[in-house]
Amino acid sequence: KAGVTQTPRYLIKTRGQQVTLSCSPISGHRSVSWYQQTPGQGLQFLFEYFSETQRNKGNFPGRFSGRQFSNSRSEMNVSTLELGDSALYLCASSLVQGPGNTIYFGEGSWLTVV
């Protein structure tokens, strides 16, 4: 079956703009989480959604937000973009929430802020 699908794969935005990234989890998976990867900070947890509710949130400013739809698809939004937001944004899904579930990652969305 299809893996985790993220769109767009690459995008360039200007400082001050906003961006929306989309994630379609593996069919049947209900938990979706988002991570930011940068050379300096590594892989950082953004947030996790399960059954359309945010269950967990990382240490990021309020400019970073997300949501999950009834079909488990998820979007994340970053407003008022800063140069430091340039990163690979990874979406991951698992069957259910909670420890011990294998988490599958998408290919990521490369965001460049200029």
Next chain:
Amino acid sequence: SQQGEEDPQALSIQEGENATMNCSYKTSINNLQWYRQNSGRGLVHLILIRSNEREKHSGRLRVTLDTSKKSSSLLITASRAADTASYFCATQGNEKLTFGTGTRLTIIP
């Protein structure tokens, strides 16, 4: 913030040799997972070891976990050029994954 550190940060070995990477973490965990990332790509799940397990195998991969020392190791035997990638350990408590800093593995043909 990172849960732990991986050692070494970079490793180059000849094809056919074994590669060992180590991961240390700071807090108690439910499980520890290893992932591979090819340059600029997503993460591929390799293996999950639970806190009550000490060793696990999957193909050419062998993972050990020592909860008393808060450390884990990943051994890749008979390495291949296709194993060239970055390898990350990730710990999981009750919910989110917390990743280590990663080891960049290069297999020399």
